[in-house]
Amino acid sequence: MPRKLIVDTDPGIDDAVAIFLAAASPELDLLGLTTVFGNCATAVATRNALILLDVADRPDVPVARGATDPVASTYLGAIPHIHGTDGMGDGGELPAPTREPVAESAAEFLCRTVAEHPGEVTILAVGPLTNLALALRLRPDLDTLVDQVVVMGGNALVPGNATPAAEANMLNDPEAADVVFGARWPVTMVGLDVTHKANLRGADLDRITAADTPAGRHLARALPLYRAFMERTNGLDGIYTHDPSEVAYLIDPTAFRTEAWPRRGRSGWRPRVSAAARRGPTSATPTTRPRPRGRTGRWSTCASTSTRPAWSTWSCAGSADRPGVVAVE
């Protein structure tokens, strides 16, 4: 039976690849998309989600508009040099979506849909975790009703990509990440440890963008900006498959090696976060910290393709005084 799936997303070019993959995979029963700020503002992300489903010929999949700001701060802003001002690579005028989002908010949609299929729904979060945290606030038992949560985000044993220490989705809402990783549902983190190794090479991209299909034509317009950024900043002939890697994990988990690691066990966010904390570690702040003694917490599963090193550190969610959501022993 296909896995029931809701994708929480900020499309976003790699989100587009992930959504096309999920929409076309018989292994997955795509119940809906929920949108969030991140690569672009939520209004842009919502429009893009609707357009992507039009391209994928999935008019049956609803879209629910999500949060516009992190739970305890304000949105840091779009990254047009990576995803374009339109969130889709500025590769030409996008078609208008043929539908509107549903009236429910993303958090309401998550709560209702999960409750209709208790124990069966996987939530795949490929953006900041704000909507999931808000859904938990609406329905505190939601974390007992979900099959699993799979997160694109975080970095356990590798540097960040938004700052030297932080991965972008975690940096965009570290308080929500604290809530989501501290909740009772099983969490599988597919972070930069994986996605910086799972590349689509230039030849792969050429083949995809040459495909005479709606998705191929859409990606032919969307991918060049993203590809150029990867080449310019990482010297990569190809792209890191940040968001598609999680869809691949759901289609075939045996392609990944996972390890159970301790994670923070506290849920709820602090209403006040200092500006210094939001900026993240400074040059005076070490990016590795000693392993705390005597801490007990929940365990999450961290997908990895790397060999575990001997040293200990914290992964970093982006705050100098709140260094991480996943601890590594």
Ligand SMILES: [Ca+2]
């Ligand atoms: Ca994303």
